[in-house]
Amino acid sequence: MTEPIASPTLALLYLAQGHRARAQATLDEVLELEPFNGYALALRERVRREPGHGVELSARFIPRAGAIDIGAGELELRWSIPRALINPARRLDVVIAIATRPQASLAHTSIPCLDRTATQRFATPLGPASAAVALIASIPRGAIEILAVAEPQSW
Numbered sequence: 001m002t003e004p005i006a007s008p009t010l011a012l013l014y015l016a017q018g019h020r021a022r023a024q025a026t027l028d029e030v031l032e033l034e035p036f037n038g039y040a041l042a043l044r045e046r047v048r049r050e051p052g053h054g055v056e057l058s059a060r061f062i063p064r065a066g067a068i069d070i071g072a073g074e075l076e077l078r079w080s081i082p083r084a085l086i087n088p089a090r091r092l093d094v095v096i097a098i099a100t101r102p103q104a105s106l107a108h109t110s111i112p113c114l115d116r117t118a119t120q121r122f123a124t125p126l127g128p129a130s131a132a133v134a135l136i137a138s139i140p141r142g143a144i145e146i147l148a149v150a151e152p153q154s155w
Contacts (some may be wrong), residue, residue: 014026111132133153
């Protein structure tokens with residue numbers, strides 16, 4: 001019996017080469033075996049978004065200058081939302097989840113998108129840690145739509 005080679009990393013390679021259908025099929029295979037694989041779930045949302053819909057979201061870890069501990073720093077978030085997606089009935093937020101090791105804790109927060117285009121930084125817990133970042137739209141009755149998912153970050 002051969003081991004399956006489907007992985008989120010393989011799907012990411014397909015996506016980088018422009019093979020969206022292959023990336024989606026690979027992620028479907030991963031999620032069939034591991035339905036709660038967080039990396040595959042986040043990447044699936046990225047693949048589902050049609051290119052050119054206009055929402056942009058990025059995250060990057062910026063180490064603190066002169067810090068003794070290389071795990072000290074900030075997470076810089078950048079987003080851009082097309083005017084057509086701005087609607088007073090919808091709230092737009094950037095949602096951040098950070099998992100730290102070795103204590104295996106999970107923290108989450110959100111930042112309201114008050115401007116269509118913005119850059120914002122916030123202090124991160126000491127690493128090693130990883131962050132997942134998504135831009136979501138919510139409506140008053142509680143439904144949400146994921147508009148963009150940033151590349152995962154680790155430090």
